[in-house]
Amino acid sequence: MPTMSHHPMILRRSLVRSIAVALSLGVAVTSGPVLAQEGGQPSKAAVEEAKQRFQRGRELYEENDFQGALVEIRRAYDLAPTYRLLFDIGQIYYQLQDYPNALKTFTKFLQDGRNEIPQQQRDDVQREIDKLKGRVGTLRVTTNRLEAEISVDDVPVGKAPLSEPVLVRPGRRKITATLSGFSPTTKTVEIAGLETLDVNLELGEASTLTSTPPSGETGGASTQTPAVEEKKSVLPTVMWITTGGLAAATTVTGILALSASSSQSTNLETFPTTAETLESGASKAKTMALVTDILLGATVVAAAVSVYVTVSSSSKSSPQKTGEVRLGVGPGSLSVMGTF
Structure with a gap:
């Protein structure tokens, strides 16, 4: 058996020679010390498949596809175990810089091959094992x-x-x-x-919260996480705060709209006055009135949604009852209808 080396070209030639020896002396026979002790005797079909996979592994290695070569040769070893394949597998692990597996595989190679391994090769592999221990x-x-x-x-x-x-x-x-x-x-x-x-x-x-099903139910218990329960309890509060904020904003803009309208009336009664002053006052009054109408509509919608969410949250024990909110929008009007 040639001296083991890890230069890519020398390693490749070493692997090819090792494959040839393994195929002729290891995989092709089904008795003797070549087979792993615990592996038993592989079937003829297993040996044939191992040969094919071994050949593919050699071709992949020649193409520098070391990962693919490793998979194929390990499959060959699983089908027809022989310590000679462990030598090849160990070299590929080394090439992949997988030093832990290279160390374990070379060690098993020496253990399984025992006296079947030429002394020169045993010495070479042992030197590599000693080197690998420093890389692990x-x-x-x-x-x-x-x-x-x-x-x-x-x-x-x-x-x-x-x-x-x-x-x-x-x-x-x-x-x-x-x-x-x-x-x-x-x-x-x-x-x-x-x-x-x-x-x-x-x-x-792991922390979990299991809720007890309502009395009379025989199905599986449902689980609710604290975050879900908290969201359900917080949502109505958030909606009512939003509604209150909109209502306050509506009040403020309403007061400003009235003030702008009052100022415009004063401008109309004041003499002399300019067209620019009248136009500015009218525009301001109209803008504030429009903003007030928009905020009033948003406040009504938010209030309806808040009522719906509140009722829904308080009716969890009666899932068959569902609420419904319908909005109607028309020229200059906004209507809200709901059932709970």
Whole structure:
């Protein structure tokens, strides 16, 4: 077996030779130490599919599609496990700079291959393992809730309690714990190579409010969050405040309109006066009267809506009763009709 190297061209040739050996000695046979101990003997159909996937993996690797090559060769390993494929998988992980998985895969390669691996290759792989250990950090993750789902950088790594520490690349890592019925918790840590960090994640209970169904109902209980209940109780108050504000504005503009009208009457009775003064006074009086009419209409509408919202909020126990507001607009008139 050639000496392992991580220069792209040398690695590519090494992978092709490794594939050829694996196909002829590993995947194509169904007995002997080539197969993983726990894998059993693959069927003939599984072996054939593994060959095809292996071939696709080689082609993808030649095209520098390392991610695609990894998926295909891992599928081949799942179909017909052989320690020789672990060597190839480990090299692709290394090429992808996924040092934790490269370290785990090379370690398993030595464990599964045992004496079947030539001594020179064993020494080469062991040197790479020693180098990879300096590019990997270790997280010991604990949580206060059993069965909590633990993920690192949004990738699930297992459920609490974890059976072993988590190997990660150096840098900033995000660790999250989630469990149904509890508020998720996340911590971000910075870890260096060869460093071991303890991370404890505390999950708090999620707050929920369940409302009791009215007597006589046998259906499922409905749930209302405090925010929804608060909105329902606050809305009538907001509407009445709005109505009051509009009414006050209507009163003010009405007084100003009367004052402008009075001033205009005074101008008409004053002699001498100018056309400009009369025109200005008439325009002001007309404008204030129009604004007053608009605000009066808005006040009436707001009052009707406020009554509707208030009645609706107080009738939650009688959902079959619904209110209705109808507005009528005509030349110089505004009408509101409602049933509650």
